[in-house]
Amino acid sequence: MSWNQRITSALQQRRDQDLWRTRRTLGSSQGVDIVVDGQSLLNFCSNDYLGLASQGGDDLAAAAQQWASGSGASHLVCGHSQAHHDLEDALAEHTGYPRALLFSTGYMANVGAISALAQRGDRVLQDKLNHASLLDGAILSRADLKRYRHADCDHLKQLLRSEHKGETLIVSDSIFSMDGDLADVPQLAAISKAHDALLMIDDAHGFGVLGDHGCGVTKASGLTPGDVPVYVGTLGKALGGYGAFVAGSEDLIDYLTQFARSYIYTTAMPAAVAQGMLGNFERLQDNRLRDALNQHIAHFRAGARERNLPLMPSDSPVQPLLIGDSGRAQALSQALYQRGIWVSAIRPPTVPQGSARLRITLTSAHTTEQIDRLLDALADLIQEQAV
């Protein structure tokens, strides 16, 4: 097959399977009320769980006045600034770890950490529903990648019992990005210890959301850095910014600084961005934001139950409704859009075949009235089988 044929047939297949992905272009800053193509929309699909993406503009502007645009080079050459350093210290302290290392994105943090830690002959055991970046890191490492059934610790133990010579790395999301449920991190920690495996937890959706002041899953579960030795947090979700970090021991961070290729061979994020994050980092610690968020989650779930909507077992701000068929999920998303509500339809390959869903995300910045408006529209469309 020629390149042209491969490309056109892959595109045609995506269309035929109702898996075509499109982008909509925002004309306003991220938030609950946004403007898309001149139309006002109520947004229920961002990961901006604390409503911080629309804040901190003044902090960024002030940081840009000081640091201007570019960092000029990678961290190890001459791109590492006091602003990056201060943010790393603040993140380590907040999550309860000795040190933290900033990466430009969560994707790069995961790929870099796993591919630096695991090597040929090792094995990486991952939850079946882990984020794509975790799987990609394992593939890049050339270690043996095995996936255990979602949240199934017995299956994980079964995999661990099979003969293996190299080291073992166990990797899981904390809050699963497309399902919203929370991994049993204490049990994963116990299993890892019992089998001399290293545990890495991707807390992309838990940092800022879980625990007092949003400290993340380790402290929130009553665990220590010894229990969860490799912790990943992102700054693009609850913090409302951009970037990510790995937290761990002095040695782990030194090791990643030396060997994580997605840390070494890339330009450091602009110092202004790092410094600009510090304002939102202060805001994130206000527990009133999490109280409001948790009230919204409870309100949404109670309302969805009353209306018989296909809820999934999630206590987090990620509240998917399981639809199944990709075409129907897409049609529901479009019908909501026509009513001024934006909820994205998540389809394979992001989720397993036959499990297309509406991925609703709640933020502390929503109001009860807005959530009721969503619930009523969903009930209309799903229960009335209008779509």
Ligand SMILES: *Cc1c(COP(=O)(O)O)cnc(C)c1O
């Ligand atoms: C979003 C996400 C990432 C990637 O983080 P970015 O900073 O957006 O690159 C990694 N892991 C999980 C579980 C995520 O949901």
